[in-house]
Amino acid sequence: MSAPAGRGLEIRGLTRRFGGLVAVSRFDLTVAPGEIVGLIGPNGAGKTTVFHLVAGYHAPSEGSIHFDGTSLVGLKPHAICRLGLARTFQLVQPFAGLTTLENVMVGAFNRAREVGEARRRAAEIVDFVGLGPRRDVPARHLTLPDRKRLEVARGLATEPRLLLLDEVMSGLNPTEIEAIIGLIRGIHARGVSLLIIEHVMRAILALSHRLVVLHHGEKIADGPPASVARDPLVVEAYLGETSEAAPR
Amino acid sequence: MTWLFLQAVVSGLLLGGVYGLVASGLSLIFGVLRIINFAHGAVMMLGMYASYWLFVLVGLDPYLSILVTGPLFFGLGMLIQRIVIEPNRAAAEHNQLLLTLGVALVFENLALVLWQGDFRTVRVSYSGASFLVADVLVEVPRLVAAGGAILIALALWGFLRTTDAGKAIRALSEEPEGARLVGIDVARIRGVAFGIGSACVAVAGALVTPFFYVAPDVGESFNIMAFVVVVLGGMGNFLGALVGGFIVGLAESLGAAFLPGSLKQLVVFGLFVIVLLLRPEGLFGARRGR
Amino acid sequence: MAGRLVLIVVVAVLVVVPVWLPKYALEVLISVLFFGYLGSCWNILGGYGGQFSFGHAAFFGIGAYTSTLLFLHLGLTPWIGMLAGGALAAAFGLFAGYLSFRYGLRGPYFSLVTLAFAEMLRVVAVNWKAVGSSLGLVVPNRGSAPALFLFAEKLPYYYVILGLALAALAITRLIERSRMGYALAAIRENEDAAEAAGVDALSTKLAAMAISSFLTALGGTFYAQYFAYIDPSLTFGPAISIGGLLPAIVGGAGTVAGPLLGSFVLTPISELTRALLRGRAGADIMLYGLILIFVISFLPNGLVGWIRSRRSAAERPA
Numbered sequence: 037m038s039a040p041a042g043r044g045l046e047i048r049g050l051t052r053r054f055g056g057l058v059a060v061s062r063f064d065l066t067v068a069p070g071e072i073v074g075l076i077g078p079n080g081a082g083k084t085t086v087f088h089l090v091a092g093y094h095a096p097s098e099g100s101i102h103f104d105g106t107s108l109v110g111l112k113p114h115a116i117c118r119l120g121l122a123r124t125f126q127l128v129q130p131f132a133g134l135t136t137l138e139n140v141m142v143g144a145f146n147r148a149r150e151v152g153e154a155r156r157r158a159a160e161i162v163d164f165v166g167l168g169p170r171r172d173v174p175a176r177h178l179t180l181p182d183r184k185r186l187e188v189a190r191g192l193a194t195e196p197r198l199l200l201l202d203e204v205m206s207g208l209n210p211t212e213i214e215a216i217i218g219l220i221r222g223i224h225a226r227g228v229s230l231l232i233i234e235h236v237m238r239a240i241l242a243l244s245h246r247l248v249v250l251h252h253g254e255k256i257a258d259g260p261p262a263s264v265a266r267d268p269l270v271v272e273a274y275l276g277e278t279s280e281a282a283p284r
Numbered sequence: 285m286t287w288l289f290l291q292a293v294v295s296g297l298l299l300g301g302v303y304g305l306v307a308s309g310l311s312l313i314f315g316v317l318r319i320i321n322f323a324h325g326a327v328m329m330l331g332m333y334a335s336y337w338l339f340v341l342v343g344l345d346p347y348l349s350i351l352v353t354g355p356l357f358f359g360l361g362m363l364i365q366r367i368v369i370e371p372n373r374a375a376a377e378h379n380q381l382l383l384t385l386g387v388a389l390v391f392e393n394l395a396l397v398l399w400q401g402d403f404r405t406v407r408v409s410y411s412g413a414s415f416l417v418a419d420v421l422v423e424v425p426r427l428v429a430a431g432g433a434i435l436i437a438l439a440l441w442g443f444l445r446t447t448d449a450g451k452a453i454r455a456l457s458e459e460p461e462g463a464r465l466v467g468i469d470v471a472r473i474r475g476v477a478f479g480i481g482s483a484c485v486a487v488a489g490a491l492v493t494p495f496f497y498v499a500p501d502v503g504e505s506f507n508i509m510a511f512v513v514v515v516l517g518g519m520g521n522f523l524g525a526l527v528g529g530f531i532v533g534l535a536e537s538l539g540a541a542f543l544p545g546s547l548k549q550l551v552v553f554g555l556f557v558i559v560l561l562l563r564p565e566g567l568f569g570a571r572r573g574r
Numbered sequence: 575m576a577g578r579l580v581l582i583v584v585v586a587v588l589v590v591v592p593v594w595l596p597k598y599a600l601e602v603l604i605s606v607l608f609f610g611y612l613g614s615c616w617n618i619l620g621g622y623g624g625q626f627s628f629g630h631a632a633f634f635g636i637g638a639y640t641s642t643l644l645f646l647h648l649g650l651t652p653w654i655g656m657l658a659g660g661a662l663a664a665a666f667g668l669f670a671g672y673l674s675f676r677y678g679l680r681g682p683y684f685s686l687v688t689l690a691f692a693e694m695l696r697v698v699a700v701n702w703k704a705v706g707s708s709l710g711l712v713v714p715n716r717g718s719a720p721a722l723f724l725f726a727e728k729l730p731y732y733y734v735i736l737g738l739a740l741a742a743l744a745i746t747r748l749i750e751r752s753r754m755g756y757a758l759a760a761i762r763e764n765e766d767a768a769e770a771a772g773v774d775a776l777s778t779k780l781a782a783m784a785i786s787s788f789l790t791a792l793g794g795t796f797y798a799q800y801f802a803y804i805d806p807s808l809t810f811g812p813a814i815s816i817g818g819l820l821p822a823i824v825g826g827a828g829t830v831a832g833p834l835l836g837s838f839v840l841t842p843i844s845e846l847t848r849a850l851l852r853g854r855a856g857a858d859i860m861l862y863g864l865i866l867i868f869v870i871s872f873l874p875n876g877l878v879g880w881i882r883s884r885r886s887a888a889e890r891p892a
Contacts, residue, residue, distance in 0.1 A: 389863030
């Protein structure tokens with residue numbers, strides 16, 4: 037599978053203030069085509085805020101966000117999706133009344149022009165993520181792990197070049213986590229770059245080419261997983277957190 | 285010109301006091317139950333009929349009838365909440381809205397069926413009483429209504445601040461989950477809140493019967509006013525409802541003074557639309573995600 | 575397959591039977607189709623799009639007044655005036671919709687603002703001499719003039735409203751199965767997630783608004799020609815706004831057949847109540863209120879939803 041073309045995601049000096057609170061401060065991040073970048077940090081570090089900023093839900097107070105050379109600032113979420121950047125939500129947001137297939141079809145319409153084509157593309161994705169047997173089940177009847185797959189499938193159906201995953205493994209047991217790791221590798225093999233927020237340390241360490249660590253809205257580390265995990269600043273940031281501690 | 289303006293200001297403030305009381309009830313209901321009660325105006329209308337019938341049949345003065353209608357409509361409010369709204373509290377937002385619309389349709393048309401659409405009036409000895417304050421006419425019934433409304437609103441405010449039930453209501457408005465955890469009987473408080481809101485609006489109805497016509501559709505205009513006031517003042521914001529009431533009363537009154545026909549309503553609606561678009565959380569409301 | 579057959583039979587009955595119906599029954603049937611039509615129009619934005627408008631009378635009134643005024647002042651046939659009314663209503667719908675959606679009004683706030691817009695138009699009409707103020711406008715009907723949308727008998731009016739109702743159903747069905755239908759469903763279920771999946775929520779809602787308002791306005795012209803009289807409270811009033819959304823909710827919002835089915839149930843009940851309780855105005859609406867409460871409480875997906883759940887319960891293995 038050839039590496040996807042383009043310059044990828046380029047974030048410079050991203051800052052977001054809510055009143056007096058600075059949620060994200062002078063944040064730089066790049067995700068090159070073909071990369072899997074993990075975004076980690078203690079709770080409340082600002083990770084999901086970064087996603088909201090990139091995906092167009094909040095406007096940055098300062099800084100720039102470019103995807104394949106195009107500025108994303110000021111664009112509505114659907115326009116950003118059109119440009120090839122999809123995201124999932126931390127708390128899954130299925131279209132409860134629609135079936136699995138219909139949910140994914142909504143995403144497929146990002147590229148497909150008419151219904152038959154959307155259905156075909158969606159069906160392929162549904163099978164790819166392993167929800168084939170649940171194709172015609174209304175989303176409200178899906179279990180949590182299946183809803184997470186659905187969320188990923190819907191994002192994948194939009195045919196993104198970059199997929200933002202927000203804690204897709206939270207609430208899953210170890211077997212389910214293994215399965216998601218496999219799914220993410222499969223997505224990457226299709227030529228999609230990934231920016232992943234995760235708290236399940238062993239998963240993110242295993243998957244990422246690079247780790248970026250956010251603490252109190254600021255980047256404190258950026259590099260290969262092995263060295264980031266040993267970085268004293270990172271270890272200190274996580275001390276006292278109840279999530280899995282970084283391995284020594 | 286100035287006189288016209290002053291007269292309009294006075295009239296506006298007086299009626300505004302009543303709007304404030306009506307809106308306080310609506311705001312309270314929204315704050316606790318998170319629904320926009322379309323039946324609010326209809327309850328006011330029933331309150332007005334209650335005062336009317338008490339006056340006609342028993343000779344009870346409308347202002348005194350508050351002592352009867354207040355508790356009566358508190359009970360009715362709790363009943364409506366318990367029977368219609370509480371069972372459906374998990375339903376979609378727009379469905380809950382439709383429920384209160386259904387209640388409104390039932391009440392308004394029940395009144396129509398029972399008492400026909402004729403306008404009725406309550407004429408007491410002081411209905412026409414008025415006095416002058418520097419060339420500006422102040423009608424006594426309107427003054428009493430405004431004064432009564434403000435007093436009751438203040439009493440309500442005190443109740444919310446000092447009593448246990450009041451604090452529970454405020455807790456439930458601000459932090460539904462936390463209130464539950466602390467052991468507050470949520471279902472009961474929701475009923476109480478709806479009861480108080482209904483009592484407020486029924487009492488407001490009693491206060492205006494000496495100078496307002498009584499008919500099945502009278503609630504509709506107050507309903508819209510209440511929505512405008514609550515949106516202006518901020519949903520769930522008590523003080524906002526009172527201040528909003530005065531603002532809306534003024535807007536309507538000035539509109540009536542300077543615009544022909546019934547175009548005054550355009551001023552109020554225009555204000556409504558502008559606030560909804562520009563500051564839907566109201567002048568005093570906290571910015572909440574829409 | 576069975577559904578197709580039922581549809582054909584129903585349409586055939588609706589086309590053929592009315593020729594022999596007594597006058598009163600025909601009037602009721604016209605009423606049924608009229609409110610079913612209004613409900614279908616509302617349904618496109620409300621049931622499918624999830625945007626509950628409480629002020630659809632605004633578009634109805636624009637349609638009624640536009641075609642009538644064009645007819646009275648320019649002699650323009652209401653068949654064409656109807657389209658002008660529709661266009662004007664769609665324009666107003668886009669205006670009101672753009673303001674509302676652009677500023678992020680959702681749920682009850684959207685309902686309130688649409689209510690306000692309808693009321694504003696009503697107040698304007700009441701105070702505007704040129705459109706007849708409270709006295710309204712009379713459509714001169716001196717007998718049969720089909721080219722001018724005037725008929726001496728009720729039967730032709732019936733076929734017009736039948737045509738409109740069937741067209742509305744067809745349009746609804748087309749939308750439901752199209753790309754727009756999926757977008758609307760996504761917006762209705764979760765607008766933020768829809769946006770994240772590439773759905774342009776603003777454009778989609780505006781498109782639904784334009785279609786819904788255009789079609790509603792056509793109903794306004796029909797009303798004007800059928801009753802030959804319009805005034806602000808009849809056309810811009812809550813009776814029309816509620817009269818449209820009630821059948822849709824009761825029958826099943828977000829379904830093709832829902833509004834018409836709802837009207838088939840509600841309208842005869844209303845007629846019957848009014849006939850039985852002569853002189854007791856309001857009893858029928860009171861009943862509507864009770865039915866609305868009942869449906870929301872026990873049949874939240876309306877009659878169609880209830881029928882479907884019964885059918886799938888029957889199909890499930892014991």
